[in-house]
Amino acid sequence: xxxxxxxxxxxxxxxxxxxxxxxxxxxxxxxxxxxxxxxxxxxxxxxxxxxxxxxxxxxxxxxxxxxxxxxxxxxxxxxxxxxxxxxxxxxxxxxxxxxxxxxxxxxxxxxxxxxxxxxxxxxxxxxxxxxxxxxxxxxxxxxxxxxxxxxxxxxxxxxxxxxxxxxxxxxxxxxxxxxxxxxxxxxxxxxxxxxxxxxxxxxxxxxxxxxxxxxxxxxxxxxxxxxxxxxxxxxxxxxxxxxxxxxxxxxxxxxxxxxxxxxxxxxxxxx
Amino acid sequence: xxxxxxxxxxxxxxxxxxxxxxxxxxxxxxxxxxxxxxxxxxxxxxxxxxxxxxxxxxxxxxxxxxxxxxxxxxxxxxxxxxxxxxxxxxxxxxxxxxxxxxxxxxxxxxxxxxxxxxxxxxxxxxxxxxxxxxxxxxxxxxxxxxxxxxxxxxxxxxxxxxxxxxxxxxxxxxxxxxxxxxxxxxxxxxxxxxxxxxxxxxxxxxxxxxxxxxxxxxxxxxxxxxxxxxxxxxxxxxxxxxxxxxxxxxxxxxxxxxxxxxxxxxxxxxxxxxxxxxxxxxxxxxxxxxxxxxxxxxxxxxxxxxxxxxxxxxxxxxxxxxxxxxxxxxxxxxxxxxxxxxxxxxxxxxxxxxxxxxxxxxxxxxxxxxxxxxxxxxxxxxxxxxxxxxxxxxxxxxxxxx
Numbered sequence: 001x002x003x004x005x006x007x008x009x010x011x012x013x014x015x016x017x018x019x020x021x022x023x024x025x026x027x028x029x030x031x032x033x034x035x036x037x038x039x040x041x042x043x044x045x046x047x048x049x050x051x052x053x054x055x056x057x058x059x060x061x062x063x064x065x066x067x068x069x070x071x072x073x074x075x076x077x078x079x080x081x082x083x084x085x086x087x088x089x090x091x092x093x094x095x096x097x098x099x100x101x102x103x104x105x106x107x108x109x110x111x112x113x114x115x116x117x118x119x120x121x122x123x124x125x126x127x128x129x130x131x132x133x134x135x136x137x138x139x140x141x142x143x144x145x146x147x148x149x150x151x152x153x154x155x156x157x158x159x160x161x162x163x164x165x166x167x168x169x170x171x172x173x174x175x176x177x178x179x180x181x182x183x184x185x186x187x188x189x190x191x192x193x194x195x196x197x198x199x200x201x202x203x204x205x206x207x208x209x210x211x212x213x214x215x216x217x218x219x220x221x222x223x224x225x226x227x228x229x230x231x232x233x234x235x236x237x238x239x240x241x242x243x244x245x246x247x248x249x250x251x252x253x254x255x256x257x258x259x260x261x262x263x264x265x266x267x268x269x270x271x
Numbered sequence: 272x273x274x275x276x277x278x279x280x281x282x283x284x285x286x287x288x289x290x291x292x293x294x295x296x297x298x299x300x301x302x303x304x305x306x307x308x309x310x311x312x313x314x315x316x317x318x319x320x321x322x323x324x325x326x327x328x329x330x331x332x333x334x335x336x337x338x339x340x341x342x343x344x345x346x347x348x349x350x351x352x353x354x355x356x357x358x359x360x361x362x363x364x365x366x367x368x369x370x371x372x373x374x375x376x377x378x379x380x381x382x383x384x385x386x387x388x389x390x391x392x393x394x395x396x397x398x399x400x401x402x403x404x405x406x407x408x409x410x411x412x413x414x415x416x417x418x419x420x421x422x423x424x425x426x427x428x429x430x431x432x433x434x435x436x437x438x439x440x441x442x443x444x445x446x447x448x449x450x451x452x453x454x455x456x457x458x459x460x461x462x463x464x465x466x467x468x469x470x471x472x473x474x475x476x477x478x479x480x481x482x483x484x485x486x487x488x489x490x491x492x493x494x495x496x497x498x499x500x501x502x503x504x505x506x507x508x509x510x511x512x513x514x515x516x517x518x519x520x521x522x523x524x525x526x527x528x529x530x531x532x533x534x535x536x537x538x539x540x541x542x543x544x545x546x547x548x549x550x551x552x553x554x555x556x557x558x559x560x561x562x563x564x565x566x567x568x569x570x571x572x573x574x575x576x577x578x579x580x581x582x583x584x585x586x587x588x589x590x591x592x593x594x595x596x597x598x599x600x601x602x603x604x605x606x607x608x609x610x611x612x613x614x615x616x617x618x619x620x621x622x623x624x625x626x627x628x629x630x631x632x633x634x635x636x637x638x639x640x641x642x643x644x645x646x647x648x649x650x651x652x653x654x655x656x657x658x659x660x661x662x663x664x665x666x667x668x669x670x671x672x673x
Contacts (some may be wrong), residue, residue: 013559014463014521020470039525040562061459063525064562092462112466 006129008055010037011044011070012090013062021057021090021113028115029122041065045073053085055125060091067091068156072227075149076261080244083132084145086125106148143266150263165218169197171204178204186235186254188213190228200253225249226261239268294424295332301420302328323386323394330385331378331417338370339421361425371417372410379413456493457551464517471520482520488513492544504571505537511550511569518554525564526554536571539578539661542630548623549582549655557586557653565652578661585652589645627657635659 008025012018018037025032035051038044042064048056056074058067065073071087078084089108107121132141169180184199190210197204206213214224224230231249238250239260247260247268260268306324310317343362362370376397383396400406464486471479492510508530519526550569558565565585572579624643631639639659646654 013525014467015523016467016470016474016520017463019474020466023470023473042562061559063560063564092466093459111462112469 005031005033006055006125007033007035007051007053008057009035009044009048009051009053009085010057011039011041011048011062011067012037012057012059013039014059015039017059017111024113024115024118025122028119029126032122039063041067041070044070045077048074048085049077049079052079052082054129055088056085057088057090060089068153069227071149072153072263075146076227076263078262080246080262084142086128087149088121088125106145106152146263147266153263163216165221166213166216169204169206171197171206173204180204182217185232186251187229187231187258188222198254223264223267225264225267226259227263229258231258241265241268291336294336295329297424298328298332298420299325301416302326305416319386319390319392322389323383326385326389327379327382327413328416330382331375331413332420334374334377335371335417335421338374339367342366342370367421371421372414375413375417376410378417379410456490460517460551463521467520478520482517485513485516489517493547500542501540502543503538503540504532507541507544507546508532508569508571510544511546514547514550515554515567522558522564525561526558527564527566529566529568531568531570531572533571533573536573536578539571541578541580541659542634545627545630545657546580546582548627549657552623552655553582553584553586553653557584557588559586561586566650573661574658576661577658580657580659581654583646583652583654585646585650588652589643631657631659 006029010018010021012021015037018039022034022037025034032055035053036047038047039062041062044056044058044062044067045065048070056071058070060067062070067089071089074087075084087106089106090111090113091108092111107124109117109121165182167182169182169185171178171180180197180199184201185197186200187198188210189196189198191205193207194205195208195210195213197206210224210228210230214222214230217230221233222230223233231251235251235253236249237252240248240250242248245262245265247265249258249260251258302325303321305328306321307317309315309324310320339362340360343360343366346362346366347359361367380397383394387393387396395409397406397409400409464482468479468482468486471482489510492513512528512530515526515528519528546569550567553567558567567585568581568583570581570583572581624641628641631641639657642654642656644654644656646652
């Protein structure tokens, strides 16, 4: 066990604040190495996946992609053989429900970052890293961490609308608006700023975020299985779990296979 | 009188029996005073007089107070309009007169009879008077204090109710002021600025000092804007520059600023900080979400007899705004704003735009307008334009301009 040496990534769009946080960390935890400072949510994900830090400090309000979405992407795309990084959210104003995680493994600090508060966070992070190093089978802890991350994402997403679930998707192709009944949709897939609406016969594009769409769908019929995929439960023929624990979905009426991310793999279990 | 919801800071309501009990005790008090007065005037035995007066006032109070509630409930049961909380236990004065006459009649008779039973004597009562006028004059004896007490209790409850109303109105006014202030102060911006300041204090005290001065100027302007209705465009641009200097520290190289204020327009008066919400929107929804940032231009120009003010950013724009980032501002598409996608509208800073529109409408009516539109050129982004009648400018500058 290499005691004390830990690597951290700081994602903060304001350069002064990133420098300030790094300086505060250096004073509180000299053995911590800041491997990179990034200024937007998209780079945060690519750099985290490339550098594999032990800890990621994520500002919540960042250009490109906010810190919570970045955490989701890191959690989903993280290599299967490695422990997830410990995440700490940093926010200027607690409009976000991160404080609900006061007691969880996912920590948060408020800006301006106060030294005493950050010292507490550092102590917690150190303890968590040491516990990880001594533990052999880390899968239970990983699962718990994923659950907490998923709950955090859910808490901060738009809540389900109280209205009746969406019944028709209106997709425009040129000047024509296609009325696609929701029953015909097999799955939705996010693609850049659009969502691909896939039916057995063809595909449509709509301009919306997957989060907003999800809030309008019947939760019994449509499941999110990946940050970019919502699938109609009735359209799933089989769910196949491979050796690494990854789950793949075979659909009725479509040849392609959908991947279930580790955040949602718990949905597919035999009864 | 209208119903008001109890303000949050009001103490919890006492149990239901407290108010009638208080009235009963006050009536008993009146009975005691009455008895003592009678003793003094008529040189009667104090103990016996008190027994009679107290019994009579207590029973009168009981009949009138509960008669009032009962009659009120009956009256409101048969009326179409739903009674307010204040009306519920008050049947109105005409019904009340009936209640008082019947109540004091019953109270006097029963009270006197009960007094006779206790003292073992036989007094004159309503039913054993020789003539009706005699009975009525005896009834008057109970009626006058009953009317006086009823009026006393009635006025007290009206005053108490009015006080509740005033308190609720005060609470609401304070709450809406607080909301406005919170929206002007923008906690997110404030805490981020303080966070930067905290870092600068150790790294670069000179810059920290400058930033603090700008923050002070910004806060002062924000807090006094509601008091000074108008100021010159020169002042408007200076205040916006203070605000943007704070943002510049935070966004560093991601923010480029440009101010275009022609000299001859510098002293034109406009509503104070009219452009502030538009600048905030440009930063918050245009440039902050853009990974590479961009440029913010604030300009003023004259177009005939109109003053044109604009705020333009080269940020993510109305159409390309990241979806699902900001929801719940609840902006409805108002006149003058081209229909954008619902999500772009939601992210368009509803409260700020509405504020600008309201100020324009109250100051200039239909002569002023606000437009928000995507810019189709290579830099893209969003353009907000305000047009208002040009006032307070000397005609000489017209010549200078041409």
